[in-house]
Amino acid sequence: xxxxxxxxxxxxxxxxxxxxxxxxxxxxxxxxxxxxxxxxxxxxxxxxxxxxxxxxxxxxxxxxxxxxxxxxxxxxxxxxxxxxxxxxxxxxxxxxxxxxxx
Numbered sequence: 819x820x821x822x823x824x825x826x827x828x829x830x831x832x833x834x835x836x837x838x839x840x841x842x843x844x845x846x847x848x849x850x851x852x853x854x855x856x857x858x859x860x861x862x863x864x865x866x867x868x869x870x871x872x873x874x875x876x877x878x879x880x881x882x883x884x885x886x887x888x889x890x891x892x893x894x895x896x897x898x899x900x901x902x903x904x905x906x907x908x909x910x911x912x913x914x915x916x917x918x919x920x
Contacts, residue, residue: 819851819896820905821845822841822911823842824839824840824842824902825839825840826838826839827898829898831892838857839879839903840855840856840899841853841906844891849897850896851893853893854888854891856884856886857884857887865886866888866913866917866918868883874906876904877907878905880903
């Protein structure tokens with residue numbers, strides 16, 4: 819489990835407890851990883867887009883265009899991160915890091 823890996827987890831986010839992909843942005847420490855939620859919707863118009871037509875999209879393991887919501891880091895217990903989907907890499911990762919400043 820590394821920074822910029824994408825895992826599924828069922829964790830409350832904004833009152834919704836659906837299973838969703840989460841982007842790890844802080845390496846696990848003390849049994850928790852710092853994560854950003856990924857959604858198929860950009861609710862505020864400020865989320866980072868992961869377009870399915872991007873050359874680096876396939877590495878994410880996502881099924882459709884999505885958005886990373888980087889409003890705040892959500893600490894998630896490592897044992898709740900169930901299935902690794904993929905990761906951000908290449909130019910898509912570089913653009914994301916420039917966008918959110920990490």
